[in-house]
Amino acid sequence: MTGPALQDERETTDVAPSRRGRRAAALAEAASAGWKVWLAKIVMLGVIDALAIYAMLVLIAQGQWLVPLIIAVVAVLVNVVYLVPGLLPAKYLTPGLIFLFVFQVFVVLFSIYIAFTNYGSGHISTKDDAVAALMQQSQTRVENSPTFPVKVLERGGDFYLLTTDPATGAFEVGGADQPLEQVAGATASGAPGFTTLDFAQILQHQTAIGALSVPLSSDPNDGYLKTTDGSNAYQFTSTLTWDPTADTMTDTKTGVVYTDTGQGAFTSEDGTQLLPGWQVWVGVDNFVRAFSDASIRGPFFAVLIWTFVFAILSVATTFVLGLFLAIVFNDPRMKSKKFYRVIMILPYAFPGFLSALVWAGMFNQDFGFINQVLFGGASIPWLQDPWLAKAAILIVNLWLGFPYMFLVCTGAIQSIPEDIQEAGRVDGASVWQIFRHIKFPLLLVAIAPLLISSFAFNFNNFNLIYMLTAGGPRFADASINVGQTDILISMVYKVAFVGANRDYGLASAFAIIIFVLVALISYLSFRQTKVLEELN
Amino acid sequence: MTDIAPAPVPRRPFGRWFRETGWRHIVGIVMLVFAAFPLVYVLSASLNPGGTLLTANGLFQNFDLGSYFSLFGDPTRPYGAWFVNTIVIGLCASVGTVILCALAAYAFSRMRFTGRRFGLLTLLLVQMFPQLLAFVAIFLLMSAIGDIFPALGLNSQIGLIMVYLGGALGVNTYLMYGFFNTVPASIDEAAKIDGAGHARIFFTIILRLVAPILAVIGLLAFIGTTSDFVIASVVLVDPDKQTLAVGLYQFVSQETARNWSVFAAGAVLAAILPMALFLALQRYIVGGLTAGSVK
Numbered sequence: 001m002t003g004p005a006l007q008d009e010r011e012t013t014d015v016a017p018s019r020r021g022r023r024a025a026a027l028a029e030a031a032s033a034g035w036k037v038w039l040a041k042i043v044m045l046g047v048i049d050a051l052a053i054y055a056m057l058v059l060i061a062q063g064q065w066l067v068p069l070i071i072a073v074v075a076v077l078v079n080v081v082y083l084v085p086g087l088l089p090a091k092y093l094t095p096g097l098i099f100l101f102v103f104q105v106f107v108v109l110f111s112i113y114i115a116f117t118n119y120g121s122g123h124i125s126t127k128d129d130a131v132a133a134l135m136q137q138s139q140t141r142v143e144n145s146p147t148f149p150v151k152v153l154e155r156g157g158d159f160y161l162l163t164t165d166p167a168t169g170a171f172e173v174g175g176a177d178q179p180l181e182q183v184a185g186a187t188a189s190g191a192p193g194f195t196t197l198d199f200a201q202i203l204q205h206q207t208a209i210g211a212l213s214v215p216l217s218s219d220p221n222d223g224y225l226k227t228t229d230g231s232n233a234y235q236f237t238s239t240l241t242w243d244p245t246a247d248t249m250t251d252t253k254t255g256v257v258y259t260d261t262g263q264g265a266f267t268s269e270d271g272t273q274l275l276p277g278w279q280v281w282v283g284v285d286n287f288v289r290a291f292s293d294a295s296i297r298g299p300f301f302a303v304l305i306w307t308f309v310f311a312i313l314s315v316a317t318t319f320v321l322g323l324f325l326a327i328v329f330n331d332p333r334m335k336s337k338k339f340y341r342v343i344m345i346l347p348y349a350f351p352g353f354l355s356a357l358v359w360a361g362m363f364n365q366d367f368g369f370i371n372q373v374l375f376g377g378a379s380i381p382w383l384q385d386p387w388l389a390k391a392a393i394l395i396v397n398l399w400l401g402f403p404y405m406f407l408v409c410t411g412a413i414q415s416i417p418e419d420i421q422e423a424g425r426v427d428g429a430s431v432w433q434i435f436r437h438i439k440f441p442l443l444l445v446a447i448a449p450l451l452i453s454s455f456a457f458n459f460n461n462f463n464l465i466y467m468l469t470a471g472g473p474r475f476a477d478a479s480i481n482v483g484q485t486d487i488l489i490s491m492v493y494k495v496a497f498v499g500a501n502r503d504y505g506l507a508s509a510f511a512i513i514i515f516v517l518v519a520l521i522s523y524l525s526f527r528q529t530k531v532l533e534e535l536n
Numbered sequence: 537m538t539d540i541a542p543a544p545v546p547r548r549p550f551g552r553w554f555r556e557t558g559w560r561h562i563v564g565i566v567m568l569v570f571a572a573f574p575l576v577y578v579l580s581a582s583l584n585p586g587g588t589l590l591t592a593n594g595l596f597q598n599f600d601l602g603s604y605f606s607l608f609g610d611p612t613r614p615y616g617a618w619f620v621n622t623i624v625i626g627l628c629a630s631v632g633t634v635i636l637c638a639l640a641a642y643a644f645s646r647m648r649f650t651g652r653r654f655g656l657l658t659l660l661l662v663q664m665f666p667q668l669l670a671f672v673a674i675f676l677l678m679s680a681i682g683d684i685f686p687a688l689g690l691n692s693q694i695g696l697i698m699v700y701l702g703g704a705l706g707v708n709t710y711l712m713y714g715f716f717n718t719v720p721a722s723i724d725e726a727a728k729i730d731g732a733g734h735a736r737i738f739f740t741i742i743l744r745l746v747a748p749i750l751a752v753i754g755l756l757a758f759i760g761t762t763s764d765f766v767i768a769s770v771v772l773v774d775p776d777k778q779t780l781a782v783g784l785y786q787f788v789s790q791e792t793a794r795n796w797s798v799f800a801a802g803a804v805l806a807a808i809l810p811m812a813l814f815l816a817l818q819r820y821i822v823g824g825l826t827a828g829s830v831k
Contacts, residue, residue: 037735058684088734092643093655096636096705100662103674103702108665110673119676325567328560340564342815344571349814351763353781354803357788358578361796367589369577399570460668463765467785489668493766496672504672511669519664 045082049075074098115508118264118282121501122275127260130278131242134249134266135220139213139236148225148233152202152209153194159205161214161225161233162191174214180225202230240274249274286509295479300491300510302475306390307487310465311458314397315451321398322405323443327435330413348403356467359396363468386484389469393485396468397458404454412446413439452525456518460489480506488514582804587797603801615802617776618783621693622762623809625779628697630757633704634750640705641712642738646724656713663706667699668766674699675770691773699771700761708753715749716742752820759810780806 052075056068078098081090117123146166153160153173160175165182173191174180183191190196202209213224213236223237241250249258249266258266258274265277290300325344329337347355362369363382371380382392416439424434465471471486471494480503481494488510496507548556581592585602607615644656667674675690678699682689689695719742727737743750765781772778778786784806788799 055685062684089643089647089649089652092639092647092738096640096709099636099698099701100705103699104662104665104667104670107667107670107673107677107702108662110677111670114673114676325563328563331557331560333557334560340568343568345818346575346811347571349811350575350807351759351781351810353763353765353785354807355574357784357799358574358803360788361589361592361799362574362577364589367593369593372590372593399574403571460666462668463763463781466765470789489766492669493671497675497770504676508672511672515665515669522664 041082045079048078111508111511114504115286115512116281116283117279117505118277118285119279119505119508120503123264123277123279123505125276125278127278130265130276131249132220133276134240134274135238135242138239138251139224139226140239142223142235142237145235148235150225150227150231150233151189152197152227152230153191154197154201155194159197159209159212160194161212161227162186162194162196163225163233164188174216174225176212176214179215179218197230199230282505286505287513289506290509290513293479295477296506299475299478299480299482302484303482303486303488303491306485307459310390310393310397310461310487311455313394314401314458314461315455317394317398318401318405318454319409319447319451321402322407323409325402325406326409326413330410344406345403347399348407352400353463353467355400356396356464359392359399360468363392383469384473386473389473389485393465393468397461397464400464401454401458408447408450409443412443415446416442449526452522455525456522459487459518459521460514461487462489462493465490466493488517578800578803581797581800584797584800587800589796592796592800603797604805607798607801607805612775613783613787614776615783618778618780619805621777622779622781622806625693625697625700625768626758626762629700629704629761630754632697632701633708633757634754636701636704637708637712637753638743638746638750639738640709641716642742644709644713645716646721646742656710659706659709667703671766671770674767678771690771691777693772693777696768696771699767700757700764704757708757712746712749712753715746719745748820751817755813755817758813762810 052071056071059068059071078094081087081094148163148166151162153162158175160173160178161180162171162173163180164170165172170182171186171188171191172180173183173186173194185192197205209230210226210228213226214233215224216222216235220238221241223235225233226236227233239251239253241252243250247260250256251258256268256272258268258272261267262280263273263277264280264282265273265275267273289296291297329340360383363371365371365379365381365384368382370382371378380388382388420438420442421434424438429437465485465487469483469485471483471490473485474481474483480491481499481501482491486494492507492510492514495503495510550558577592577595580595581587582603583596583600584591584594584598585600585606587598587603644652678690678692678695680689681695682691686692687694688698723741723745724737727741732741762779763781764779765785768779769782769785772782775783780802784799784802787795787802
């Protein structure tokens, strides 16, 4: 919101002839805008400022400084842009640019950052969180420790334990994120501000209560209280000891020492990692893994090749069919063209994700229409066999895409002047020769940019692939969740969001590879089409 | 064949008619079957109450609206909520897109400022990295926002609309920019001489003259956001908050064979509005498409 817009503002003021001229323009502008416009403007700015201040206060209360500072700068800029006369282009560009910068530019930069980290399942949060999680995970009951009588309390959807301190007799309350502490006004049966659960309610929330472990103090080495029945709790301590000064985790049972090796997890001498770990910068590791780890590289290259094959074939098939139909229906003597046309563009109007789901049903191996009715009950594994699944995808894509090509080609053919054709006919060229040497090259010049953008679209045609085959059938030897018909974008989605093992870092690395590929192809092909234009 | 066959005057012999025109109708009929069949199939399946994939194969053997009613009865599958969500999110996102793009296109088309060419080029470049590819970052950004402002973060529809608006500029601005340029600048000049400020010119004159392109961009944005699966599935978590694309996909992937007719009914209802809009605005859309965008 600051970059180009700001520059432009300065320039416009420079361009203005003189100070007097500028003033006059500002006055004229102010006079032409009625008081209602001004009122609306002031109210809107007030709302924006109020929201900005609220957001800043909340963020500062959380101990953040950078984000509130950015918000403050943006808010001041917005006020300047709309209150200072002049700065016209900025007034029109600012709203769009703010969204663009936050949800596109920033997000892209953030993707690049993530690609260089080990962000993913097991590496979600900070080191402190990882330490706490590790200590909680590896708990065992302390032998011969006393039994704590407890009551289960509830507040705001979270559960807490109320217990009596065996030494002092004070009533203490603690929750998952809150170590046991004395609460004023608490009795053996409840505490102010909390609801005490009765037996039926405890049964209802059995699993959540069983998973609850309440730290005894703020030092995780002291251990936790856990209850199984909601009335008695026992002290559990972790088999791991955390030594902050040496930065190590020691397993008290086996004596193995795990150290922070900079990989985002405590690692023992023999390379065993304790998970969860935390998020660290790993440099180009993700890219290296994509190209060198055999169980990723194999599927990755298979997916890469299929992505290109799919994108090229889907443009080629839809274009050929669309062009053919456009020529067929471009005959002036033919009746009821409009009727055909409307029916033929219906697949284009039908929402794409729905058509893929419908076709998936029709291609079903056991019950689908195509096997049951068209092939008389045959059991053809349309979506289970790698080659048939690819064929099925191309068929469905042809159905989805030919109307677009048909419309576009019809438009392009009609814009080619008739006299060229007549000139060709006078020179004795056949219909085919006229098409091949005159019409088609002209058509291609008009259509080529659309073919390129159609290629780019199909390159990332997530919905079709994911809804029809979900990328399956899956590669047997891959360490990531990838299948024979996955294209790059669906592979990224599955690596990041499907299944138990989510690897955001690797997924972002793949996304960047896709971006580089698409950018390169678009650049090269647009340059090619310019050459084409110059030739004609 | 005969009822479709035209009767040109003077009538051509059948052989010649067939060679010149008739075969085109055969191509047309083949294409009609190919294009319309899946749609007819869905319609038929939706009218087959309690039908499975298998029973759906008998086309139009039953006629009953039961599936349409049971679509709204199941609390684990809040179709009504999905439908409303999709329309609300689609409308808000497309109206927002139109406003943001019209503002930007007006500045680029009517004002001369340094950085204008640079800005136009940058928009095109930024668009090369589609938002779709950044969904991991969007997820993490939204979950970070959600920790502090739950109303805007993960699982928030307002947040999702804001994400869509982030991708609003770009190709859309280009389409509009081209159209704005076709409106003669002399109209602005005349209004300026009459004492109208830039805001009045923009809101009362320009926006009315470019209404067709506004409709096209709005519709394209509506279709684009309502059929988006990736970002919607990443941002929206609760079944009640999801959109049709996310909800129906999960519904089908979980219980394909059993409730096929219910899914079909959902698909028919979900498709009616976009298809009606598309067919009504067909002429404008074709113009907009040839100017450079694809479905």
